[in-house]
Amino acid sequence: xxxxxxxxxxxxxxxxxxxxxxxxxxxxxxxxxxxxxxxxxxxxxxxxxxxxxxxxxxxxxxxxxxxxxxxxxxxxxxxxxxxxxxxxxxxxxxxxxxxxxxxxxxxxxxxxxxxxxxxxxxxxxxxxx
Amino acid sequence: xxxxxxxxxxxxxxxxxxxxxxxxxxxxxxxxxxxxxxxxxxxxxxxxxxxxxxxxxxxxxxxxxxxxxxxxxxxxxxxxxxxxxxxxxxxxxxxxxxxxxxxxxxxxxxxxxxxxxxxxxxxxxxxxxxxxxxxxxxxxxxxxxxxxxxxxxxxxxxxxxxxxxxxxxxxxxxxxxxxxxxxxxxxxxxxxxxxxxxxxxxxxxxxxxxxxxxxxxxxxxxxxxxxxxxxxxxxxxxxxxxxxxxxxxxxxxxxxxxxxxxxxxxxxxxxxxxxxxxxxxxxxxxxxxxxxxxxxxxxxxxxxxxxxxxxxxxxxxxxxxxxxxxxxxxxxxxxxxxxxxxxxxxxxxxxxxxxxxxxxxxxxxxxxxxxxxxxxxxxxxxxxxxxxxxxxxxxxxxxxxxxxxxxxxxxxxxxxxxxxxxxxxxxxxxxxxxxxxxxxxxxxxxxxxxxxxxxxxxxxxxxxxxxxxxxxxxxxxxxxxxxxxxxxxxxxxxxxxxxxxxxxxxxxxxxxxxxxxxxxxxxxxxxxxxxxxxxxxxxxxxxxxxxxxxxxxxxxxxxxxxxxxxxxxxxxxxxxxxxx
Numbered sequence: 001x002x003x004x005x006x007x008x009x010x011x012x013x014x015x016x017x018x019x020x021x022x023x024x025x026x027x028x029x030x031x032x033x034x035x036x037x038x039x040x041x042x043x044x045x046x047x048x049x050x051x052x053x054x055x056x057x058x059x060x061x062x063x064x065x066x067x068x069x070x071x072x073x074x075x076x077x078x079x080x081x082x083x084x085x086x087x088x089x090x091x092x093x094x095x096x097x098x099x100x101x102x103x104x105x106x107x108x109x110x111x112x113x114x115x116x117x118x119x120x121x122x123x124x125x126x127x128x129x
Numbered sequence: 130x131x132x133x134x135x136x137x138x139x140x141x142x143x144x145x146x147x148x149x150x151x152x153x154x155x156x157x158x159x160x161x162x163x164x165x166x167x168x169x170x171x172x173x174x175x176x177x178x179x180x181x182x183x184x185x186x187x188x189x190x191x192x193x194x195x196x197x198x199x200x201x202x203x204x205x206x207x208x209x210x211x212x213x214x215x216x217x218x219x220x221x222x223x224x225x226x227x228x229x230x231x232x233x234x235x236x237x238x239x240x241x242x243x244x245x246x247x248x249x250x251x252x253x254x255x256x257x258x259x260x261x262x263x264x265x266x267x268x269x270x271x272x273x274x275x276x277x278x279x280x281x282x283x284x285x286x287x288x289x290x291x292x293x294x295x296x297x298x299x300x301x302x303x304x305x306x307x308x309x310x311x312x313x314x315x316x317x318x319x320x321x322x323x324x325x326x327x328x329x330x331x332x333x334x335x336x337x338x339x340x341x342x343x344x345x346x347x348x349x350x351x352x353x354x355x356x357x358x359x360x361x362x363x364x365x366x367x368x369x370x371x372x373x374x375x376x377x378x379x380x381x382x383x384x385x386x387x388x389x390x391x392x393x394x395x396x397x398x399x400x401x402x403x404x405x406x407x408x409x410x411x412x413x414x415x416x417x418x419x420x421x422x423x424x425x426x427x428x429x430x431x432x433x434x435x436x437x438x439x440x441x442x443x444x445x446x447x448x449x450x451x452x453x454x455x456x457x458x459x460x461x462x463x464x465x466x467x468x469x470x471x472x473x474x475x476x477x478x479x480x481x482x483x484x485x486x487x488x489x490x491x492x493x494x495x496x497x498x499x500x501x502x503x504x505x506x507x508x509x510x511x512x513x514x515x516x517x518x519x520x521x522x523x524x525x526x527x528x529x530x531x532x533x534x535x536x537x538x539x540x541x542x543x544x545x546x547x548x549x550x551x552x553x554x555x556x557x558x559x560x561x562x563x564x565x566x567x568x569x570x571x572x573x574x575x576x577x578x579x580x581x582x583x584x585x586x587x588x589x590x591x592x593x594x595x596x597x598x599x600x601x602x603x604x605x606x607x608x609x610x611x612x613x614x615x616x617x618x619x620x621x622x623x624x625x626x627x628x629x630x631x632x633x634x635x636x637x638x639x640x641x642x643x644x645x646x647x648x649x650x651x652x653x654x655x656x657x658x659x660x661x662x663x664x665x666x667x668x669x670x671x672x673x674x675x676x677x678x679x680x681x682x683x684x685x686x687x688x689x690x691x692x693x694x695x696x697x698x699x700x701x702x703x704x705x706x707x708x709x
Contacts, residue, residue, distance in 0.1 A: 111494060
């Protein structure tokens with residue numbers, strides 16, 4: 001069985017590199033996107049097990065990408081983890097209401113993020129993706 | 130009737146004076162006894178006025194001295210008249226009587242001027258209008274007939290002068306109505322006295338032959354003496370010379386009526402005389418009427434000007450109020466703008482500080498990861514560990530500032546769940562253990578779980594972390610920190626105690642204030658922002674609990690948090706609504 005595929009979308013190159021590095025070291029296969037549109041296209045084309053989406057992105061933002069994923073019946077097994085620098089609790093609520101599976105607030109520990117991704121992957125392990 | 134001990138001199142004087150009037154008529158007409166009573170009533174007046182001045186000490190005394198002098202003249206005149214009952218007119222007695230009037234009138238005018246305050250000219254004009262109008266009447270019906278009557282020139286002049294003097298007194302009285310002084314009892318007594326004198330004089334003037342000593346007409350003169358003296362004894366006499374002008378002159382129907390009646394006197398008198406076939410004193414009547422008209426016009430002009438001034442004042446006041454309102458609205462807008470900018474600023478720090486911190490903390494963590502890459506040498510590792518600790522501290526500071534900013538904006542929102550306080554305490558202690566060990570502190574947790582409470586898990590960790598970090602910070606090497614949790618009847622209690630530097634006396638009350646730093650922390654150069662305990666208190670209170678602190682002077686502090694078992698829903702829900 002190949003390594004589980006994870007999509008990471010963030011407009012900040014440093015964060016993107018940080019997350020992809022950590023996830024790759026922890027044994028994931030990672031595809032990276034720099035904005036929402038690219039992320040959505042990659043999710044549809046490559047069907048990652050988990051999508052790590054930054055909320056604040058140019059173009060489609062993380063919440064909009066999440067909405068598109070949830071609207072697509074073919075993508076119902078995709079787990080979504082939201083990342084945000086916003087400190088507002090109301091954003092957390094909005095994220096969960098929109099159907100996010102996990103939520104990590106910036107700044108985060110890469111190791112912790114990685115373990116949250118691992119949890120999500122394990123949840124989908126039985127689906128045969 | 131006032132009780133006896135409250136009797137004032139003016140009560141006594143009025144009572145005795147009025148009682149003497151029937152006594153006067155009880156004696157034989159023209160007898161010595163009657164004359165004596167008359168002289169007593171008349172003669173008591175000047176000392177009564179002087180006594181009134183001494184008693185009440187009015188601001189302006191000259192008018193009252195003039196009244197006293199006028200009374201004295203009348204006493205002398207009466208004594209002379211009694212001594213020489215058949216002296217030919219004009220007698221010395223008449224001279225003294227007539228001399229009394231100008232003094233009394235001067236006194237009245239002085240009082241009027243003083244009482245009318247800002248409205249001196251209006252008072253003078255009113256007095257003038259009434260004087261001229263009354264003079265028309267007085268001339269036509271009293272003075273001219275007296276002068277034209279048969280008899281010696283001197284006698285006719287004297288008979289004509291008495292009514293002229295009454296005009297003076299009436300003029301003095303009428304000027305008072307522009308000031309509130311006319312409501313004073315003393316003024317009413319003065320008016321009644323002058324009125325009585327006037328009635329007596331008029332009766333004598335209209336029918337000079339009807340008067341003889343002891344006649345009923347003396348009632349008026351006696352009454353006048355008593356009332357005028359009582360006016361000086363009444364406490365309100367001081368009000369007559371106190372300048373208390375009305376704020377604005379009102380154009381009452383009464384005032385307009387008096388002015389209109391004054392204009393009508395001359396034509397009415399002329400027509401009446403003509404109809405009765407009596408002589409018309411055209412020059413005298415018309416010149417008085419002309420003078421009266423000029424004053425009426427002047428008075429109306431004054432009233433109109435005053436109204437115009439009021440209108441202008443109102444307009445400018447309204448404009449001022451409108452300008453003020455505009456200014457307030459602008460200020461309000463600026464405040465709202467400032468508030469919006471503050472919110473934007475908070476959002477900005479929250480994003481822009483957290484993003485680089487994510488990189489710093491994340492990459493340092495990657496660099497310190499021993500699983501991957503070449504192993505770091507000890508020195509580089511220690512540098513990176515400093516970077517790690519510092520960035521964690523910076524993150525905590527940013528979080529604290531954001532928390533306080535949101536708290537100030539009323540946006541502390543709880544996400545309550547069922548919690549085990551004991552488990553949270555154990556986990557917090559475990560997480561803080563490395564920091565305590567680095568400082569050589571013994572950190573231990575006591576209490577058998579579970580201790581169930583309702584609360585926001587994240588906030589509860591924040592609260593515990595704040596208290597434990599605080600204890601670590603303020604306890605010197607070798608110290609002990611104890612964290613205890615226990616269930617109580619109403620909920621749960623959490624205690625964090627240390628044997629650290631403690632608080633100085635007087636600081637206990639202030640320790641939860643925002644940005645408060647204890648003097649020992651400042652002296653010991655222990656870093657901090659003074660926000661940790663403020664936040665701890667806010668979290669405890671948001672959960673419906675309370676926080677308290679006790680400290681021993683020689684060192685050691687205990688923070689105690691009491692939390693209810695059930696979170697009162699709704700306590701913070703209104704605030705939650707504010708967020709959206």
